[in-house]
Amino acid sequence: MPGVRQARGDLRxxxxxxxxxxFVAVDDLSLDVPRGSFFALLGPSGCGKxxxxxxxxxxxxxxxxxxxxxxxxxxxSRPYERPVNTVFQSYALFPHMTVRDNVAxxxxxxxxxxxxxxxxxxxxxxxxxxxAQRKPVQLxxxxxxxxxxxxxxxxxxxxLLLDEPLGALDLKLRREMxxxxxxxxxxxxxxxxxxxxxxxxxxxxxxxxxVMNKGRIEQLGxxxxxxxLPLTRFVATFLxxxxxxxxxxxxxxxEHLVADVLGTKVRILKSRSQVNEGQVLxxxxxxxxxxxxxxxxxxxNDVKGVVRDVSFLxxxxxxxxxxxxxxxxxxxxxxxDVEPLDLRPGDGVWLTWNPGHAFGVPVEES
Amino acid sequence: MSALAHVAGxxxxxxxxxxxxxxxxxxxxxxxxxxxxxxxxxxxxxxxxQLAAVSLQSRYPGFPGYYYSDVNFSNYAAxxxxxxxxxxxxxxxAGLATLFAFLISYPLAYAMAFKAxxxxxxxxxxxxxxxxxxxxxxxxxxxxxxxxxxxxxGVLSFLHLLPGGxxxxxxxxxxxxxxxxxxxxxxxxxxxxxxxxDPRVIEAGGDLYANGITTFRTVTLPMSMPGVLAGTLLxxxxxxxxxVNMELLGPQRGKMVGNVIxxxxxxxxxGYPVAAALSFTLMTAILVMVFLYVRRFGTEELV
Ligand SMILES: Nc1ncnc2c1ncn2[C@@H]1O[C@H](COP(=O)(O)OP(=O)(O)OP(=O)(O)O)[C@@H](O)[C@H]1O
Ligand SMILES: [Mg+2]
Numbered sequence: 001m002p003g004v005r006q007a008r009g010d011l012r013x014x015x016x017x018x019x020x021x022x023f024v025a026v027d028d029l030s031l032d033v034p035r036g037s038f039f040a041l042l043g044p045s046g047c048g049k050x051x052x053x054x055x056x057x058x059x060x061x062x063x064x065x066x067x068x069x070x071x072x073x074x075x076x077s078r079p080y081e082r083p084v085n086t087v088f089q090s091y092a093l094f095p096h097m098t099v100r101d102n103v104a105x106x107x108x109x110x111x112x113x114x115x116x117x118x119x120x121x122x123x124x125x126x127x128x129x130x131x132a133q134r135k136p137v138q139l140x141x142x143x144x145x146x147x148x149x150x151x152x153x154x155x156x157x158x159x160l161l162l163d164e165p166l167g168a169l170d171l172k173l174r175r176e177m178x179x180x181x182x183x184x185x186x187x188x189x190x191x192x193x194x195x196x197x198x199x200x201x202x203x204x205x206x207x208x209x210x211v212m213n214k215g216r217i218e219q220l221g222x223x224x225x226x227x228x229l230p231l232t233r234f235v236a237t238f239l240x241x242x243x244x245x246x247x248x249x250x251x252x253x254x255e256h257l258v259a260d261v262l263g264t265k266v267r268i269l270k271s272r273s274q275v276n277e278g279q280v281l282x283x284x285x286x287x288x289x290x291x292x293x294x295x296x297x298x299x300x301n302d303v304k305g306v307v308r309d310v311s312f313l314x315x316x317x318x319x320x321x322x323x324x325x326x327x328x329x330x331x332x333x334x335x336x337d338v339e340p341l342d343l344r345p346g347d348g349v350w351l352t353w354n355p356g357h358a359f360g361v362p363v364e365e366s
Numbered sequence: 367m368s369a370l371a372h373v374a375g376x377x378x379x380x381x382x383x384x385x386x387x388x389x390x391x392x393x394x395x396x397x398x399x400x401x402x403x404x405x406x407x408x409x410x411x412x413x414x415x416q417l418a419a420v421s422l423q424s425r426y427p428g429f430p431g432y433y434y435s436d437v438n439f440s441n442y443a444a445x446x447x448x449x450x451x452x453x454x455x456x457x458x459x460a461g462l463a464t465l466f467a468f469l470i471s472y473p474l475a476y477a478m479a480f481k482a483x484x485x486x487x488x489x490x491x492x493x494x495x496x497x498x499x500x501x502x503x504x505x506x507x508x509x510x511x512x513x514x515x516x517x518x519x520g521v522l523s524f525l526h527l528l529p530g531g532x533x534x535x536x537x538x539x540x541x542x543x544x545x546x547x548x549x550x551x552x553x554x555x556x557x558x559x560x561x562x563x564d565p566r567v568i569e570a571g572g573d574l575y576a577n578g579i580t581t582f583r584t585v586t587l588p589m590s591m592p593g594v595l596a597g598t599l600l601x602x603x604x605x606x607x608x609x610v611n612m613e614l615l616g617p618q619r620g621k622m623v624g625n626v627i628x629x630x631x632x633x634x635x636x637g638y639p640v641a642a643a644l645s646f647t648l649m650t651a652i653l654v655m656v657f658l659y660v661r662r663f664g665t666e667e668l669v
Binding site for chain 1: 564566567569571573576577580584585588589591
């Protein structure tokens with residue numbers, strides 16, 4: 001392999017910063033992606049996801065910081081020297097080549113003797129063998145995406161970068177390709193870094209999700225952990241839905257903090273709150289909230305509200321409830337009861353939740 | 367639609383027919399084509415037919431300038447035997463000019479498309495600017511630039527790079543003039559095709575282990591081939607038929623076929639049939655060459 005650096009191991013970004021003029025696109029970002037894992041980079045448009053990937057690929061050089069694979073420092077090396085391949089957001093297939101030549105391009109450049117055979121194998125992996133002789137313009141979006149995937153996979157890179165590769169697909173095809181991508185990743189065991197702004201996609205596919213905002217990583221962890229215990233307001237609201245309210249911490253009750261949210265006393269486990277005094281943003285996920293007609297007996301932790309809207313979803317029923325604080329909460333109830341609740345807009349209801357599910361994050365966005 | 371059909375006097379039109387939309391559209395298409403077709407018919411096709419007829423005429427012996435209608439291919443024979451060297455020169459000079467124009471244009475177009483940034487529009491204007499003056503005027507300017515007293519000859523002589531001591535009135539001057547005059551026709555199509563290329567596709571070359579040169583050879587250049595093809599055709603075809611550059615910059619002897627046609631038409635009494643035959647031969651030769659060239663290098667977009 002002339003020219004390509006031999007590097008094996010985890011991908012590491014150390015304090016990477018990228019500025020365009022005086023605009024900071026990626027801000028002091030550090031990241032550790034274990035070899036062979038499926039890592040999702042999730043964030044709103046313009047938060048610096050593509051820029052981060054481009055620095056890993058070598059298409060952009062960081063203003064500051066280092067990019068490493070294993071112990072090999074790749075900072076400053078050219079894209080063609082890196083054992084990294086990209087599936088571009090727009091596929092970027094070579095329009096003048098057939099599908100097979102597109103896929104064989106990488107192996108040929110690396111002077112592999114069996115380039116054609118490898119290309120055919122890769123095309124089989126993405127189930128595109130029958131289209132090998134076509135030109136990219138003769139393919140549908142989903143087919144082009146598979147070719148782009150095969151063209152990158154065929155090189156067995158240490159790290160495969162996928163920049164919103166499913167962005168252009170319709171929902172059904174998207175779901176199919178998600179399953180397929182996951183299957184391929186398990187099969188070939190490469191490190192995948194998958195950029196998306198679809199939180200559902202990130203959560204269903206990835207071992208680790210990093211939520212990015214304004215050039216920084218806000219939080220990183222397994223999807224269930226991020227969903228269960230967000231550390232910032234941004235993560236709480238960006239990843240799934242959250243019922244939130246701004247409150248003031250008034251004291252401690254054993255394991256719990258007690259906060260006053262616009263007249264309602266709520267309790268948050270100390271271990272689940274990022275703030276211990278002053279203002280706090282209290283939150284609880286919709287499916288953790290129980291809706292009932294009568295005030296439940298027990299520890300308190302309940303609020304009376306007025307139903308605004310009821311939508312029957314089949315597996316669940318979704319309620320929008322106006323709270324005394326003036327905010328609107330949403331709640332999902334699984335349709336388990338033999339006698340359904342049969343609530344109408346305007347009915348008064350009590351909402352309760354297990355304090356163990358509540359979380360507290362700083363009110364101000366960092 | 368019915369009004370249109372009425373004017374056209376189409377008896378088959380049924381107002382209740384289910385496809386009035388498509389019919390209307392096809393009529394519109396023909397109407398839009400009409401001016402162009404008329405123009406081509408009157409000013410291209412008719413003269414072409416007439417020229418073909420002239421090329422087959424015979425001369426009245428002893429009456430220079432008088433011909434009669436005939437089917438006489440001897441004009442073509444004369445054109446080919448007497449003027450073969452002129453054809454050869456035309457194609458060689460035009461080919462050289464096309465080559466030089468390509469060598470100059472590609473880097474220029476590449477820089478404009480990928481490196482120019484905010485200077486891009488200014489560069490485009492500079493490329494087009496020569497069109498604001500007349501072709502003849504620009505060629506005259508070149509006869510000044512390349513004149514024996516000019517600075518080009520001065521500098522080259524000083525450096526002992528000019529054994530002949532003169533550029534004007536040599537084939538070199540002709541090729542230089544042709545190259546210069548048709549340069550924008552080469553730059554613009556190449557620029558357009560490079561500018562249209564997705565920069566991500568070129569980056570993909572680097573991402574897939576191709577260094578700069580290999581990426582250029584395997585990705586960028588092939589993607590700009592439609593532009594290169596168009597540019598070479600737009601340069602070669604008019605250059606092969608050109609006579610102005612030879613007239614103003616070239617030597618007295620060893621003219622191009624364009625000059626011969628010009629002279630036969632305007633200066634030689636009774637030269638019409640030969641001039642017409644030469645024109646037709648030139649046209650056919652160019653058509654054949656273009657056909658072979660496009661067959662060899664063409665992409666789907668052009669053939
Ligand atoms: N070459 C550049 N010059 C100047 N600014 C740039 C450049 N590339 C990116 N940016 C800016 O950097 C920021 C991050 O861009 P980036 O493409 O990384 O966003 P993203 O997270 O991939 O967004 P999206 O989800 O829309 O693709 C944006 O505000 C963008 O305007
Ligand atoms: Mg992006």
